[in-house]
Amino acid sequence: MTGADRRSLAGRAVADAHRREWARVLAATVRVARDLDLAEECVQDAYVAALDAWTRDGVPSRPGAWLTTAARHNALDALRRARTLRSKLPLLVEPEGEPEPFVDRLRLVFLCCHPALAEQAQVALTLRLVCGVATPDVASAFLVPETTMAARITRAKKKITQARIPFRLPGPDEWPARLDAALTTVHLLFTTGHTAPSGPTLTRDDIAERALDLARMLHELLPDEPEVRGLLALLLANYARRATRTAPDGRLLPLEEQDRSAWERDAIAQADDLVVGALRTGRAGRFSLQAAIATLHATAPSYGDTDWDQILVLYDALLKAWPSPVVALNRTVAVAMVAGPSAALAEVEALEQDGRLAAYRYLPAIKADLLRRTGRRREAAAAYERAVTLAGNEAERAFLAARLAEVTENRGGT
Secondary structure: OOOOHHHHHHHHHHHHHHHHHHHHHHHHHHHHHHOOOHHHHHHHHHHHHHHHHHHHHHHOOOOOOOOOOHHHHHHHHHHHHHHHHHHHHHHHEEOOOOOOHHHHHHHHHHHHOOOOOOOHHHHHHHHHHOOOHHHHHHHHHHOOOOOHHOOOOOOHHHHHHHHHOOOOOOOOOOOOHHHHHHHHHHHHHHHHHHHOOOOOOOOOHHHHHHHHHHHHHHHOOOOOOOOHHHHHHHHHHHHOOOOOEEEEOOOOOOOOHHHHHHOOOOHHHHHHHHHHHHHHHHOOOHHHHHHHHHHHHHHOOOOOOOOHHHHHHHHHHHHOOOOOOOHHHHHHHHHHHOHHHHHHHHHHHHHHHHHOOOOOOOOHHHHHHHHHHHHOHHHHHHHHHHHHHHHOOHHHHHHHHHHHHHHHHHHOOO
């Protein structure tokens, strides 16, 4: 094997280890460094060193262990040189000795998703520290300048230090809120990739894949938690359809037009198994119920064969578990299929009067579709115009503009 071949092989191994092992290595290094910035720097140096070492000596049988050892040695060396082990405000570490590696990774997730941090800061910090996404790429995901995102991440780290947020697992009284915050963060991250908030394309697969990796990691660490199962099932059921959500020309395809034969059946089957397991515990919450709805859509042989009655039952349960106006709006889609578009339209108009979804881009889009289906094309056109102005990305905007053109050209209704 030539030197170039060895370096290429080492480069691929480093890239793979970065994707698979970053969170594990960083979490283990934080325990030594007791400082997020120092730990992050030491891990980055370990990955840089790995490229040369693995080119020279070959890829080790356990790349993650090699990187963890190198990063921790870097941290110890830095602490000895700077004599700052006790001068830094610490991330309080549990004193019971060396934990299992999965415990450290779980601690890191809970640290990044602490409720004391703003929601966007949780997502950004999770991308940066748990996923190892470079700051410029995090900035790109949020459509902000790199300097803005760097400052945001720095503020979040400072808040962790200044508030002395401990690097530990939550106690029994903290567990529900902390786990829910972590799951919410991963779900928001996936949503950002599944339907991009803006930009030229409908999806950002790289971000959705990062979120799916996190959901898998959480399931690996907490396999008996029903809401962890539910979150992973929800993401799998939606991710399985990604290749069919747009046409080759980038045009958005609604669910009824998607080619179900191209959906990833193994992922859907896994999602279905996870949902069943979550529901059997009797402790299913909002993620498990959303996953149950998503898997019913994914397992239906056709759009017309979808069990809309059961989906409406699940939405009723979800609305009780999570009384959100967004859930109420999504529920109207099932109401339209069970009771007709006029019944659904009445519920949408009530939500419109409520005012909490005034800036939510999907309210006018759903209203417009219901108005179109009831033959009220003039009103539908006005709703589509509103939806176009609020549309997040160009694929959604083009889809809504096409529907607007359709009802405008056929204004035979009222």
